[in-house]
Amino acid sequence: QKEVEQNSGPLSVPEGAIASLNCTYSDRVSQSFFWYRQYSGKSPELIMSIYSNGDKEDGRFTAQLNKASQYVSLLIRDSQPSDSATYLCAVRGMDSSYKLIFGSGTRLLVRP
């Protein structure tokens, strides 16, 4: 079982819709969770950080964390064609290192 799993997609949504991206992780004691956006040929860009159960909102983005079920999700409201990218989920465990474990990413396509 992969440590951090994401559906590779592509997830296709029409412009203005809500895009829902999901991520599951295997380390039950993971504490820090991050969503990155990566445009084709570019480096990852941090969108959201979440550390406790529940929802965290930032503009059109909402991160949701459920530690009991070991999943974290990212909702993008009012999706725009410029949101078309690969979204990477990253998880940090409880060990003393600074390491993040990345999922393979979900490709999102927003149709005009």
Added chain:
Amino acid sequence: DGGITQSPKYLFRKEGQNVTLSCEQNLNHDAMYWYRQDPGQGLRLIYYSQIVNDFQKGDIAEGYSVSREKKESFPLTVTSAQKNPTAFYLCASNRDPGGPQHFGDGTRLSIL
């Protein structure tokens, strides 16, 4: 502006040659990381350093070497022992162990 600078943007390696990728940050971050990304895949950790003059192997360290002589700099050498070096190499850093990592623009390495 503070940030992470990677150079060069593109690099070509001849067979049997060692090449060095540069990573410099002016964010005063203690921890720095090197990742490799292959097409359609997530990020895999090569090496990381939590403090000057100390570094640890990541998940795919074979064929690579690093040094951390200054807080600002964490160069990666891809040695001739790395038989499949073609990939997108990303350098990252963070200040807090539980916090997000921030990435440079990456170096794309190819074999001649």
